[in-house]
Amino acid sequence: MSVGIACLVLITGFVINIPVFIAVIAAIVSYFFLAGDASPMIAAQRIVGASENTTLLAIPFFIFLGNLLNHAGITRRLLKLAEILTGHMKGGLAQSNVMLSTLMGGMSASNVADCAMLCKMLVPEMTKLGYGRAFSTAVTAAGSLITPIIPPGMALIIYAYVADVSVGKMFMSGVVPGIMCAIALMVTIAIVARVRGYKPARAHGPTWHEFWHALKGASGALTLVLVILGGIRLGVFTPTEAGAVAVAYVIFLGVFVYKELKLPHLKEALLETSLSTATIMLIIMACSALAWLFTWEQLSQSVAGFITGYSSNPYVFLMVLNVFLLILGMFIEGNAAIIVLVPLLMPTVKLLGIDPIHFGLMMILNLAIGCLTPPMGTVMFVANSITGTKVGEFCREGFPLFVALIVCLLLVTFIPAISTWLPYL
Amino acid sequence: MRKKLLGALDDRLANLCTLFIVIITVWAVFTRYMLNSPILWVEEILLAAYIWAIMLGAAAAMKRRKHISIDVFFTMLPPKAQRYAQLMNDAISIVVLVVFGWLGLELAMESGGKITPILGVSYIYLNLAIPVGSFWMAIYLVIHMINDMRKQAEGENK
Numbered sequence: 127m128s129v130g131i132a133c134l135v136l137i138t139g140f141v142i143n144i145p146v147f148i149a150v151i152a153a154i155v156s157y158f159f160l161a162g163d164a165s166p167m168i169a170a171q172r173i174v175g176a177s178e179n180t181t182l183l184a185i186p187f188f189i190f191l192g193n194l195l196n197h198a199g200i201t202r203r204l205l206k207l208a209e210i211l212t213g214h215m216k217g218g219l220a221q222s223n224v225m226l227s228t229l230m231g232g233m234s235a236s237n238v239a240d241c242a243m244l245c246k247m248l249v250p251e252m253t254k255l256g257y258g259r260a261f262s263t264a265v266t267a268a269g270s271l272i273t274p275i276i277p278p279g280m281a282l283i284i285y286a287y288v289a290d291v292s293v294g295k296m297f298m299s300g301v302v303p304g305i306m307c308a309i310a311l312m313v314t315i316a317i318v319a320r321v322r323g324y325k326p327a328r329a330h331g332p333t334w335h336e337f338w339h340a341l342k343g344a345s346g347a348l349t350l351v352l353v354i355l356g357g358i359r360l361g362v363f364t365p366t367e368a369g370a371v372a373v374a375y376v377i378f379l380g381v382f383v384y385k386e387l388k389l390p391h392l393k394e395a396l397l398e399t400s401l402s403t404a405t406i407m408l409i410i411m412a413c414s415a416l417a418w419l420f421t422w423e424q425l426s427q428s429v430a431g432f433i434t435g436y437s438s439n440p441y442v443f444l445m446v447l448n449v450f451l452l453i454l455g456m457f458i459e460g461n462a463a464i465i466v467l468v469p470l471l472m473p474t475v476k477l478l479g480i481d482p483i484h485f486g487l488m489m490i491l492n493l494a495i496g497c498l499t500p501p502m503g504t505v506m507f508v509a510n511s512i513t514g515t516k517v518g519e520f521c522r523e524g525f526p527l528f529v530a531l532i533v534c535l536l537l538v539t540f541i542p543a544i545s546t547w548l549p550y551l
Numbered sequence: 552m553r554k555k556l557l558g559a560l561d562d563r564l565a566n567l568c569t570l571f572i573v574i575i576t577v578w579a580v581f582t583r584y585m586l587n588s589p590i591l592w593v594e595e596i597l598l599a600a601y602i603w604a605i606m607l608g609a610a611a612a613m614k615r616r617k618h619i620s621i622d623v624f625f626t627m628l629p630p631k632a633q634r635y636a637q638l639m640n641d642a643i644s645i646v647v648l649v650v651f652g653w654l655g656l657e658l659a660m661e662s663g664g665k666i667t668p669i670l671g672v673s674y675i676y677l678n679l680a681i682p683v684g685s686f687w688m689a690i691y692l693v694i695h696m697i698n699d700m701r702k703q704a705e706g707e708n709k
Binding site: 146155166167169171180183186363373374396397399404407458 | 562565566568569570572573576577579580594597598601602604605606607608609611612615617618619620621622623624625636637639640643644647648650651654655657658661677678680681
């Protein structure tokens with residue numbers, strides 16, 4: 127009963143455009159006042175409690191890192207490498223765009239920030255070369271969906287926290303699916319480019335000299351990916367420490383080696399980090415208190431009983447869940463959905479014998495695709511507002527890319543090895 | 552000048568906490584691997600700085616109306632209705648934040664005896680971030696409301 131009213135408060139809050147974390151807090155507090163058998167102070171305690179967790183301490187570091195990359199001159203060097211490698215293909219600049227997103231994904235944690243930056247940087251250049259504005263925007267948005275899957279993605283950290291699996295394993299599980307998505311997008315772009323006759327950006331393939339030159343330019347940035355991934359994989363660093371080392375390294379690189387990072391840039395990146403960390407963490411904290419409340423009410427057991435009552439085939443469950451999440455992802459912010467849903471679904475997942483890492487990666491990829499679809503696609507909104515594209519055009523031009531990503535999602539769903547092979551190696 | 556300093560106080564404090572977290576963590580990694588002497592109390596102080604960074608950053612974000620909300624349905628309203636709906640939303644948010652801040656204050660007062668395991672710092676200093684941040688956000692919302700109403704009144708007089 128009280129839970130029902132809490133849910134009602136939550137949904138009303140979402141619909142009338144109250145900030146997400148306030149709507150969630152309102153729901154929790156109203157539950158405690160209505161249920162009456164526990165002090166409402168516990169609500170405050172549960173919300174603060176979520177911040178007292180070392181896994182989630184990794185978040186500000188990777189946000190900071192993402193904010194620094196552009197100012198430090200790393201993005202530009204990576205773009206050069208991507209252009210040399212893929213510029214001669216059909217639809218060259220679109221290919222470079224996806225390639226750059228994938229490389230950036232290895233350092234940045236937030237797809238919205240990545241997408242905004244790439245839209246400003248690449249879409250004007252693409253339209254100059256004769257690509258449609260809507261197609262360019264769709265390519266950039268679809269490419270930046272790879273960011274949350276490739277480590278260090280924020281969603282991977284958050285899932286590791288709620289599902290109680292190791293962050294390192296979760297990071298590793300994203301590598302293969304991330305690369306797979308990149309390839310799927312690039313193949314789709316190649317087909318579209320062939321049909322529409324988009325010209326390559328460069329007349330010939332990379333020569334050894336050019337390749338070597340670009341690789342040398344980007345080597346500082348590529349080392350960073352190896353340090354983050356290698357350090358965590360070998361157990362040298364915890365994810366938080368890897369984030370700290372990476373931030374220190376990027377500042378060093380930007381200030382002393384590339385000499386592009388100046389004090390005003392640092393200040394700007396720092397403020398941006400404080401703001402993003404606060405808005406994201408408050409949602410996480412409020413949502414984990416809500417998830418605790420659902421567990422307290424033993425909703426997850428009811429969910430498990432309900433689902434297994436229909437079918438005990440794990441693949442049927444995953445398929446139904448995929449459809450449900452794709453619809454949900456259109457309306458709800460992905461990280462919030464992970465925090466609330468994972469504790470609810472975990473007993474079912476374990477009962478059906480699904481690997482939590484496989485399950486998590488499927489869920490993250492699914493919700494990432496939700497960022498691309500109207501009406502609540504955060505990435506789509508950011509991209510469209512920067513480039514001035516209409517939602518309708520975006521959907522039409524983005525459709526083939528959307529299909530490619532759905533195919534990847536199905537592969538990840540039905541072939542657990544794609545996500546579990548590397549972490550258990 | 553004083554107003555400017557005060558206006559950016561939340562930004563500065565939040566930045567300070569974030570910067571502190573970054574520097575301490577880098578330093579902790581350095582001492583652990585290079586000097587081979589891990590600092591035991593780092594985790595405690597980091598988590599305390601984290602909650603303050605979050606709550607102060609939340610106030611700074613509220614000042615800029617940067618908190619994430621779901622505005623699909625909201626933007627369907629005509630502009631005039633949007634203005635009234637915004638005032639209503641702000642009023643609701645203020646009530647929720649004040650209640651939450653109050654609960655946080657109660658929690659902080661009751662946690663006086665609870666101390667962190669290594670440094671022995673009272674949990675009051677951690678939990679106090681909740682009321683401070685919440686009330687600060689509520690104050691910004693009141694300012695937003697007054698500004699919006701003033702703008703509306705000006706618009707109608709014209």
